[in-house]
Amino acid sequence: MRLRPRTVVDLDLGSPEGPVLSLRPAPGGPPPGPGDVYALVRLRGRPAATLLGHVREGDDPAEVLSALARDQLLPARGGESYGRSHGDPHDPHGDPHGDPHGLRHRHGLPPVEPRILPPRACVVVATRERADQLARALDSLLDQDHPDHEILVVDNAPRTRETEELVTRKYGDRVRYVREDTPGLAVAHNTGLAHARAEVVAFTDDDVVADPHWLTALTTPFAADPRLGCVTGLILPARLRTPAQILLESHGGFAKGFAPRLYDPLRPPADEPLFPFTAGSFGSGANMAFRTRALQAAGGFDPATGTGTAARGGDDLYAFVAVLSAGFRLRYTADALVWHHHRETPQDLRNQAFGYGAGLTAYLTATLVRRPALLPAFLARLPRGLAHARSITARREEGAVTGVPGAHGALTHPWPRGLSRLERRGMLYGPLGYAKARLRNGGSR
Structure with missing residues (x-):
């Protein structure tokens, strides 16, 4: 191939x-x-x-x-038009653009933007020894059209002063710098949450470039919906020049499609029988925002999850379920776009495959450890969940699947057997990794 x-x-x-x-x-x-x-x-x-x-x-x-x-965009014969929303038709905030009958949408016209000011926001970027990539990300964050936001860099367990010097020398008072010596992405994100001085706290990574309208699109929904606790957005590849980058995007990448979605714990979506335990469909950590008080009420991120810990990942997925479990709603919008620089080498891809599997079961373990009341619902969904896990990690043959990149799970190249095995090994390892990380953190909280 x-x-x-x-x-x-x-x-x-x-x-x-x-x-x-x-x-x-x-x-x-x-x-x-x-x-x-x-x-x-x-x-x-x-x-x-x-x-x-x-x-x-x-x-x-x-x-x-x-x-x-x-x-691609014009309606197919007997089919649906592009980007049709699968949100709750009874949701009064389901169409934030004031087009309840979809007339402008069906005619390919842009929506009428409401005159809603986005709330004040703090953008948290956790980083570790990647100053060149960080500079690219910060440049894009300083070019946002959001009218009232701050940027906070959390330097996680640094070995050098390169990141601190970059932020203080190049960005001065435009970017705040905080050092967090305990390694782990979730710990760094909790530090950012503790230092945020805004109604909404947004998180992105140091390997993205944010679209100029990203933060406005990501945070404006909070102003229209007081029950909204989290918003996630679209993540697309900035480069597809190596086999590793192409395979990752073909396997689903980080994108969740273009149809807006609303997830409400009071009205579980009929098309997701595993809700809320398929948190991977809600969004990804490189493009997410939370109402600050909602994330605080949910207890923040579990410090025994995430990259930089033995759990290898799952911090974002844990936070999504935690916020939903606290009674808040979660919205996905493709209008909030970041471009992600996928890792380039085969070894990077192998590490990611294992990490995705480990993060999935680590976050599930964390959720059940810290929210045991969810155990009956989890056990009821377990048979379907196992089948789902087998399907998302299955090896795909050449030509067996087709799809348009940008839709979650739309595959255009076979997923190699070796990567399938690594994902499944990661799933077996995840609970052990979480237990190790929790012990190292003194049992977490």
């Missing part, structure tokens, strides 16, 4: 049938040219879909990609 590099581009259209407003490379990437292309398609700035295309020598990339986008 040969995985050819793909150029990642950003295509903005006036409507599904309308003119090309812009075509530009993903942040920091090469311009579109001959070869395989992965494109984000926007409609007047709003993310709507992704597509794969091939531009031949001499072709106009804008014409090729806009034709492919038209075929």
